Amino acid sequence: MTRNWLAPDLTMSAPDYRALLDAALSFKRRYPRCTEDALRGRTIYFLFYNASLRTRSSFQTGLSRMGGHAIVLDPHHGIYTPALPEAEIPYSTERIADVARVLSSYGDAIAIRMYGAPAGWVYGAAHRHLEAFSQWSRVPIINMECDRFHPCQALADVMTMREQLGGLAGRRLCISWAYSGSWHKPVAVPQSLLLAAVKAGMDVTLAHPASFGLDPQVMQAATQFAEQTGASIRVTHDLRDGVADAHAVYAKSWCSLAHLPVRHGDEVDETAMRETFERHRDWRVDADVMRLAAPGAGYLHCLPADRGQEVTDDVIDGPSSWVFQQAGNRLHAQNAVMAHLLNPGCLA
Numbered sequence: 001m002t003r004n005w006l007a008p009d010l011t012m013s014a015p016d017y018r019a020l021l022d023a024a025l026s027f028k029r030r031y032p033r034c035t036e037d038a039l040r041g042r043t044i045y046f047l048f049y050n051a052s053l054r055t056r057s058s059f060q061t062g063l064s065r066m067g068g069h070a071i072v073l074d075p076h077h078g079i080y081t082p083a084l085p086e087a088e089i090p091y092s093t094e095r096i097a098d099v100a101r102v103l104s105s106y107g108d109a110i111a112i113r114m115y116g117a118p119a120g121w122v123y124g125a126a127h128r129h130l131e132a133f134s135q136w137s138r139v140p141i142i143n144m145e146c147d148r149f150h151p152c153q154a155l156a157d158v159m160t161m162r163e164q165l166g167g168l169a170g171r172r173l174c175i176s177w178a179y180s181g182s183w184h185k186p187v188a189v190p191q192s193l194l195l196a197a198v199k200a201g202m203d204v205t206l207a208h209p210a211s212f213g214l215d216p217q218v219m220q221a222a223t224q225f226a227e228q229t230g231a232s233i234r235v236t237h238d239l240r241d242g243v244a245d246a247h248a249v250y251a252k253s254w255c256s257l258a259h260l261p262v263r264h265g266d267e268v269d270e271t272a273m274r275e276t277f278e279r280h281r282d283w284r285v286d287a288d289v290m291r292l293a294a295p296g297a298g299y300l301h302c303l304p305a306d307r308g309q310e311v312t313d314d315v316i317d318g319p320s321s322w323v324f325q326q327a328g329n330r331l332h333a334q335n336a337v338m339a340h341l342l343n344p345g346c347l348a
Contacts, residue, residue: 003140003341004134004140004141004142004341005140005141005142005143005151005152005337005340005341006127006130006131006134006141006143006149006151007127007143007148007149007151008020008151009149009151009154009191009192009195009196009199010149010195010218010221012199014198014199014225014228014229017196017199017200018199018200020155020336020340021155021158021159021162021200023336023340023347023348024155024159024332024333024335024336024337025159025162025163026347027332027335027336027339027347028159028329028332028335028336031065031332031335032065032066035065035066035335035339035346036065036066036067037066037067038066038067038335038339038343038346039063039066039067039068039338039339039342039343040066040067040068041067041068041069042063042067042068042069042107042108042109042338042342042343043068043069043070043071043106043107043108044059044063044068044069044070044071044107044108044109044110044111044142044338045071045072045073045103045106045107045109045110045111046059046060046070046071046072046073046111046112046144047073047075047082047110047111047112047113047114048072048074048075048113048144049075049076049112049113049114049115049118049119049126050113050114050115050116050118050145052113052144053303053304054303054327054330055113055144055145055152055330055334056072058330058331058334059111059144059334059338060072061331062331062332062334062335062338063338066335066338066339068108068338071107075118079094079099080092080093080094081093081094082094082095082096082099082100082129082133083095083096084096084128084129084132086264087264096129096132096133096136097132097135097136098136099133100132100133100134100135100136100137101136101137101138103137103139104136104137104138104139105138107139108139108140108342109139109140109141109142109338109341109342110133110137110139110140110141110142111141111142111143111144112129112130112133112141112142112143112144112146113144113145113146114126114129114130114145114146114147115145115146115147115186115188116147116184116186117184119147120261120264120265120266121260121261121268122260122261122262122263122264122266123147123148123215123257123260123262124147124148125147125264126146126147126148127146127147127148127149129146130143130146140341140342142337142338142341145186145188146186146188147186147187147188148186148187148188148191148215148218149188149191149192150188150189150191150192150302151192151196151337152330152333152334152337153188153189153192153193153302153330154189154192154193154195154196155196155333155334155336155337156326156327156329156330156332156333156334157193157196157197157250157300157302157326157329158196158197158200159329159332159333160300160322160325160326160329161173161197161200161202161248161298161300161322162200163325163329164248164298164322164325165247165248168197168200168201168202169200169201169202169229169230169231170201170202170203171201171202171203171247171248172202172203172204172205172245172246172247172248172294173197173202173203173204173205173246173247173248173250174204174205174207174242174243174246174248174249174250174251174293175190175193175194175197175204175205175206175207175250175251176206176207176208176239176242176243176249176250176251176252176283176285177190177207177208177209177212177251177252177253177254177280177283178251178252178253178283178284178285178309178310178311179253179277179280179281179282179283179284179309179310180253180277180306180309180310181277181306181309182253182306183253183255183256183270183273183274183277184255185252185253185254185255186254186255187214187215187254187255187257189252189254189302190206190214190250190252190254191214191215191218193250194206194214194218194219194222194233195218195221195222195225197231198222198225198226198229198231198233199225199229199231200229200231201229201230201231202231203231203232203233203234204222204226204231204232204233204234205233205234205235205236205241205242205246206233206234206235206236206242207235207236207237207238207239207241207242207243208235208237209237209276209279209280209283210237211256211258211276212254212255212256212276213257214257215257219233239251239282239283239285239289240289240292243285243289243290243292243293244292244293245292245293245294246293246294246297247293247294247296247297247298248297248298248299248300248322249285249289249290249293249297249298249299249300250299250300250301251283251285251299251301251310251311252301252302252305252310253277253306253309253310255273256273256276256277259272259273259276284309284310284311284312285299285310285311285312285315286311286312286314286315287312287314287315287318290315290320297320298320298321298322299311299315299316299320299321299322299323300322300323300326301316301323301326302326303323303327305323
């Protein structure tokens with residue numbers, strides 16, 4: 001049994017990940033009639049450092065319908081803010097080591113969402129918070145999105161593509177950067193999706209302007225997984241080239257890692273970040289771009305989408321959109337994750 005769900009896209013083997021994907025799809029087919037007692041009496045603590053619609057509502061709904069109990073703790077107002085030693089403020093924060101040991105003595109898991117401003121936009125700092133919780137907790141830690149990974153979203157994404165495309169081996173996925181009027185977007189979604197897709201055997205084209213490359217460690221890991229599964233990875237700096245002949249197009253915005261601070265207390269180079277974004281306003285998925293994809297191709301987005309910037313309404317609301325099926329699968333993917341961690345026998 002996997003003790004934690006911090007970065008399974010990076011750490012889980014390709015066969016194990018595909019087995020979990022199969023189990024999640026099976027679990028969805030049995031929901032809710034045959035899963036209503038799967039987590040009876042289990043309690044999970046949820047800490048949201050960032051805003052959330054789908055993650056918060058799908059986790060709480062799923063846990064409740066499986067007989068469990070969700071307790072949401074506000075790390076900004078309702079409790080002392082859990083912090084690493086270097087960020088402690090007397091009578092305002094509480095060391096993560098203490099919070100993790102206390103909560104894990106009460107409940108069965110701790111789920112955390114943290115990225116961006118709460119970690120000072122230092123790349124990797126939010127993930128280090130989750131690792132600190134994992135170090136001190138006696139119960140599983142669930143990553144509900146950090147600055148490096150969004151494993152719950154990625155599992156829902158590959159579930160959706162499996163339902164739409166059948167077997168994923170050899171299918172072509174374009175993961176593309178898209179313009180937004182806000183740069184405040186982590187790289188977690190494209191990084192987790194890239195890793196999950198190659199584990200499923202997909203041929204991935206990663207399309208982005210040169211300034212928006214992903215974490216080199218993630219790229220290296222994805223290449224290694226692709227070698228194991230027979231998948232391929234191609235990088236292009238041309239949106240239309242990336243979309244051409246793709247069976248699925250996943251286009252969203254993310255920040256430029258080059259303009260993020262590297263130390264606690266430093267600031268984002270916002271001027272450079274905005275200028276980098278504004279140079280690429282034409283990176284938008286509209287009907288003309290989607291026509292370059294393979295016949296029957298689908299458009300995906302994790303939501304919330306910046307309509308008119310990342311994607312036009314006729315695409316996200318049109319017949320090629322898989323977005324709302326994808327959003328619905330967040331519930332089922334996360335139900336499978338919670339069951340995988342707390343009652344793996346019920347996934348069989």
